[in-house]
Amino acid sequence: MSVGGVPADLVLRARRAWIDGAFRPAAVVVRDGCVDAVVPVDQPVEARDDRTVPDGCVLLPGLVDTHVHVNEPGRTEWEGFASATRAAALGGVTTIVDMPLNSIPATVDVDALTVKRASAEGRVAVDVGFWGGAVPENAGTLGALHDAGVFGFKCFTAPSGVDEFPHLGPTQLRAAIDEVAALDALLIVHAEDPDHLVPHDALGGRYADFLATRPGAAEQSAVARVVDGARASGARVHVLHLSDAGTLPLIRAAKAAGVRITVETCPHYLAFEAASIPDGATEYKCCPPIRDDANRDALWAGLLDGTIDCVVSDHSPSTADLKTDDWGLAWGGIAGLQVGFRAVWTEAVRRGIPLEVVLPWFTTGPAALVGLGDRGRIAPGAVAHLAVFDPAAEDVVEVAALAHRNPVSAFAGLRTVGRVVETWLRGHLVATARDGVTAVEGGLVSRPADPQHARNERSGTVVIGTEAP
Numbered sequence: 001m002s003v004g005g006v007p008a009d010l011v012l013r014a015r016r017a018w019i020d021g022a023f024r025p026a027a028v029v030v031r032d033g034c035v036d037a038v039v040p041v042d043q044p045v046e047a048r049d050d051r052t053v054p055d056g057c058v059l060l061p062g063l064v065d066t067h068v069h070v071n072e073p074g075r076t077e078w079e080g081f082a083s084a085t086r087a088a089a090l091g092g093v094t095t096i097v098d099m100p101l102n103s104i105p106a107t108v109d110v111d112a113l114t115v116k117r118a119s120a121e122g123r124v125a126v127d128v129g130f131w132g133g134a135v136p137e138n139a140g141t142l143g144a145l146h147d148a149g150v151f152g153f154k155c156f157t158a159p160s161g162v163d164e165f166p167h168l169g170p171t172q173l174r175a176a177i178d179e180v181a182a183l184d185a186l187l188i189v190h191a192e193d194p195d196h197l198v199p200h201d202a203l204g205g206r207y208a209d210f211l212a213t214r215p216g217a218a219e220q221s222a223v224a225r226v227v228d229g230a231r232a233s234g235a236r237v238h239v240l241h242l243s244d245a246g247t248l249p250l251i252r253a254a255k256a257a258g259v260r261i262t263v264e265t266c267p268h269y270l271a272f273e274a275a276s277i278p279d280g281a282t283e284y285k286c287c288p289p290i291r292d293d294a295n296r297d298a299l300w301a302g303l304l305d306g307t308i309d310c311v312v313s314d315h316s317p318s319t320a321d322l323k324t325d326d327w328g329l330a331w332g333g334i335a336g337l338q339v340g341f342r343a344v345w346t347e348a349v350r351r352g353i354p355l356e357v358v359l360p361w362f363t364t365g366p367a368a369l370v371g372l373g374d375r376g377r378i379a380p381g382a383v384a385h386l387a388v389f390d391p392a393a394e395d396v397v398e399v400a401a402l403a404h405r406n407p408v409s410a411f412a413g414l415r416t417v418g419r420v421v422e423t424w425l426r427g428h429l430v431a432t433a434r435d436g437v438t439a440v441e442g443g444l445v446s447r448p449a450d451p452q453h454a455r456n457e458r459s460g461t462v463v464i465g466t467e468a469p
Helices: 081-090 110-120 142-147 170-183 207-211 216-233 245-256 267-271 293-304 340-351 355-362 364-369 450-459
Strands: 010-019 022-031 034-039 050-052 058-061 063-068 093-098 127-130 153-156 186-190 236-239 261-265 386-396 415-425 428-432
Touching: 010 355, 022 058, 022 355, 063 081, 063 355, 063 364, 081 093, 081 415, 081 428, 093 415, 110 127, 110 142, 142 153, 142 170, 153 170, 170 186, 170 216, 170 236, 216 236, 216 245, 216 261, 245 261, 245 293, 261 293, 261 364, 267 293, 267 340, 340 355, 340 415, 355 364
Parallel strands: 010 050, 010 058, 063 093, 093 127, 153 186, 186 236, 236 261
Antiparallel strands: 010 022, 022 034, 058 386, 386 415, 415 428
């Protein structure tokens, strides 16, 4: 098999490849960085490189993570494009979308986006896109960032934790929803109502004392306000890092009523529960917080019934000194980009949930959120971002061996099932479990052009993300 007598660049053969939602034998033919064809596993193919996935492993599309805090520039000592994208590659994640904070400047105007792109250019091991921010100071000006290629706009309904990214009050939130509706853009919301949060300074070492300051009612109230705005305006909205399962009935009803709302949760809410968090272990601190075991069960149920659309890391690392053992004073953020997929797979195994059920949460779900129909799947026309995964491998997370910048993570010491063995970017092998990251070949991607995005949503046509200027 060749085109005009020219061999393909690569054929990757697997007895179990995840294609169209199921595992089957296949040979994936790659040409010019994209999947050219998917053919029977033993079909002869003329190719410059012909490989077979190791026994016991499965071939997956590269994972997509739309919630990553890279923090560069400005707080590169917390993380950075080089370290974050290496961690992504080693975790099988081939596309990330960077949050507009906690970098300085925050990505709230085109000049700041230009600075961030310059910081990333040529240094990323996987593909990187960017969110813009919606803050009080840039109200009415989001169109310029939208035109510059951000995937949407993040806002907070409660203080963000950093001064340079203030939150939106109720009236400001409604104005932002109306503005993104006019752009047919996407507003992604950290949804906690400050009226339901308990003000505090130092809290001491007991996790229960911190958990009590951020009750589920805070999420329920804020999400209700987002739903009301989206229903009235027709805007596309997305609820970030849902931790409170009590909010699911509201979201389920909104979806049934035609509100354009999606929702994500995160590996730490699915892998951990409050009663098991040790005193002073503030590596588990995040906002909204990890809740009890019954809540965790309900989040899993929300994934299984389709109320929750995707699972993303909310990778939000910091330096170790910011993780003081006081729950009130410690920085709130969990570093999990490299290990989130296998942590969720480990819990899925315990619950008897098959891999083909889990995979859409990490692939087509987040890819659809940002309109990147060219990734998260193995199909002709898709970018040849691939991962080889051993679903039975057992391991213990050694935090010092993870590639993100600072050796702090709630996943340290976790016994996991599953290992990413190889990661491929545009048909090039870029990382292995044995050798680490072996090539830095990522690129910067922008929101697909609106007409293409609309056609993709209607018909499933592949849309290739455009390179950022």
